[in-house]
Amino acid sequence: MNALQHKYAKDIEKVLAKYPADRKQSAVMPLLYIAQRDGGYVTKQDLVEIGEILDMSTTEVASIVGFYTLYHDQPAGTYRIQVCTDLSCALRGADEFLENLCENVGIKVGETTEDGLVTIEAVMCLAGCDKAPMFQVQSPEGIEYHENQTVESTLALIESWKQEKED
Amino acid sequence: MAEQKVTGHHILLRHRDIPEIGEFEVYTAQGGFETFKKVVTTMEPEAIKQLVLDSGLRGRGGAGFPTGRKWMFVDDNNWPHYLVVNADESEPGTFKDREIMSKNPWQFLEGIMCSAFAIGANDIYIYLRGEFWQIAHELDRQIEKLHAESLLGEKLFGTDYALNIYTHLGAGAYICGEETALLNSIEGIMGQPRLRPPFPPAVGLYGKPTVVNNVETLANVALILEKGAAWYRSFGTAESAGTKVFSLSGRVKKPGNYELPLGTTYRQLIYEYGGGIMGDGKIKGIMSAGASSAVIVATDEVLDTPMAYESVPSLGADLGSASVIILDETVDMRWLINKTIDFFKHESCGKCTPCREGTFWMQKLTTRIASGDAGEADVELLHNVAKNMQGKCLCALGEFSTMAVASSIERFSEDFKV
Ligand SMILES: Cc1cc2nc3c(=O)[nH]c(=O)nc-3n(C[C@H](O)[C@H](O)[C@H](O)COP(=O)(O)O)c2cc1C
Ligand code: SF4
Ligand code: FES
Numbered sequence: 004m005n006a007l008q009h010k011y012a013k014d015i016e017k018v019l020a021k022y023p024a025d026r027k028q029s030a031v032m033p034l035l036y037i038a039q040r041d042g043g044y045v046t047k048q049d050l051v052e053i054g055e056i057l058d059m060s061t062t063e064v065a066s067i068v069g070f071y072t073l074y075h076d077q078p079a080g081t082y083r084i085q086v087c088t089d090l091s092c093a094l095r096g097a098d099e100f101l102e103n104l105c106e107n108v109g110i111k112v113g114e115t116t117e118d119g120l121v122t123i124e125a126v127m128c129l130a131g132c133d134k135a136p137m138f139q140v141q142s143p144e145g146i147e148y149h150e151n152q153t154v155e156s157t158l159a160l161i162e163s164w165k166q167e168k169e170d
Numbered sequence: 171m172a173e174q175k176v177t178g179h180h181i182l183l184r185h186r187d188i189p190e191i192g193e194f195e196v197y198t199a200q201g202g203f204e205t206f207k208k209v210v211t212t213m214e215p216e217a218i219k220q221l222v223l224d225s226g227l228r229g230r231g232g233a234g235f236p237t238g239r240k241w242m243f244v245d246d247n248n249w250p251h252y253l254v255v256n257a258d259e260s261e262p263g264t265f266k267d268r269e270i271m272s273k274n275p276w277q278f279l280e281g282i283m284c285s286a287f288a289i290g291a292n293d294i295y296i297y298l299r300g301e302f303w304q305i306a307h308e309l310d311r312q313i314e315k316l317h318a319e320s321l322l323g324e325k326l327f328g329t330d331y332a333l334n335i336y337t338h339l340g341a342g343a344y345i346c347g348e349e350t351a352l353l354n355s356i357e358g359i360m361g362q363p364r365l366r367p368p369f370p371p372a373v374g375l376y377g378k379p380t381v382v383n384n385v386e387t388l389a390n391v392a393l394i395l396e397k398g399a400a401w402y403r404s405f406g407t408a409e410s411a412g413t414k415v416f417s418l419s420g421r422v423k424k425p426g427n428y429e430l431p432l433g434t435t436y437r438q439l440i441y442e443y444g445g446g447i448m449g450d451g452k453i454k455g456i457m458s459a460g461a462s463s464a465v466i467v468a469t470d471e472v473l474d475t476p477m478a479y480e481s482v483p484s485l486g487a488d489l490g491s492a493s494v495i496i497l498d499e500t501v502d503m504r505w506l507i508n509k510t511i512d513f514f515k516h517e518s519c520g521k522c523t524p525c526r527e528g529t530f531w532m533q534k535l536t537t538r539i540a541s542g543d544a545g546e547a548d549v550e551l552l553h554n555v556a557k558n559m560q561g562k563c564l565c566a567l568g569e570f571s572t573m574a575v576a577s578s579i580e581r582f583s584e585d586f587k588v
Contacts, residue, residue, distance in 0.1 A: 072342030
């Protein structure tokens, strides 16, 4: 048993039960999400261990990480604020929102705050096009939508994370 | 065209009429899961397929293929069969499946359960885009509830029929909405499209006969089986039966989902339901099917066109997933095509050269054109690149990427004058 199996035995078992016994490779995406719960990104060791569990080469697992935008191979802020700047949102002020937000937080798109709490990213359509400006927050706890946002409401959200961290 | 009936009530967005329908008890109090029971205990799969064919239901994922016909293609000499639900919903401007699954989940689930029985599938995979993480977790809980209620599992209602549902989360890739890329993604390999034929009803998930249908398509099925094909056909037009959830976005006062009979006009959608243009400005263009669609010049004639599978093509566009993006006179078409190409360049899976290279060059050119530094020759070159890609790409994404570009240059030439 490797470290991942040790830590998440039950979750891994549940995931594997979803697919035919001879089709274990199907579990690669859910296992990557499980691996990402620690630290918000997939480590080299995770690739090796997922490969062991699913009989895949490390390269194969890495190719999956590279193909999808929600898997990360580098650490970033605990909370990734992913603002949609795609067409429908941009028609309702998303680009200006992102610019103002970055200015207020004091970082550029793609950067992380010094305390390591927040990364701001621009992403493609999130299926919330009627509620722009909107973003999702990707964190170790999962993904959460925030719609009809203003810079003020977003700054308040960031403030609440800071409080939580201090408590 | 058949006469339209305005329903005054919802078929799909029923939570807008019955607010608590997301509660299991409220849904069953409305007769929920009675149809599933009737189907499993008294109906033959062939009869169900025929009924769905007769209802005129067509795929809501974009192509509008008759659902009953697709089900009839499933190869009965090769088992097991799978039902895969396409909940990838990643087309810019599309947000209907998200509302259906999160607000009216039991009807969606009953629809997919009846559909699975019709095609002889014992396993259903719901493929959700990774961003729908919360919805997937809700669905997992709802699936557990269905097991607890003996509506899923072995020997349902004392018959030999067994059924299970599993959710599978994607991880941020528009191409995984293409049905064969989606199947690869479930199989744990890179989500790139397969060569077709064979089509999924012959060779699909794990090489087995598979039906891939959109969320909205299948959310209709339980009610069609309950009330009959003639009932469903009483909404919409002769060739476009039923209602459709139109996702309205862009420069309108009241963006949102509107469930209306197919055949409703653009004018009704935009002005009656959408409240008209922001700031009472002037409408300029319509994208009828999200970022993948050609842009239509919004003339009076266009506004009076029915939104139906058979009518929109006369405007040089498609109904598609009916994600209607409204452009007003503040929108510069040079900016618009740069936005759409940013999307397609980002989402091209890179498997075939025309799409990979084409989106790369179109991004370079549209960026220059949008910044105002381009000459007439650049616009001409861009148009050529787009036209040359058409018909040469392995999957429809490549083709989609050219639609807004080519149509904007052709139909809004004023915006491209230097
Ligand atoms: C690039 C691309 C993206 C697509 N995205 C979706 C999607 O997000 N949801 C969907 O239902 N269909 C999508 N489709 C269409 C599917 O390939 C398929 O036709 C559809 O799921 C069939 O279901 P239906 O017959 O119920 O419409 C996409 C197609 C392409 C080419
Ligand atoms: S057309 Fe584009 S998205 Fe489709 S297979 Fe080719 S490269 Fe991939
Ligand atoms: S365009 Fe932003 S959520 Fe769809």
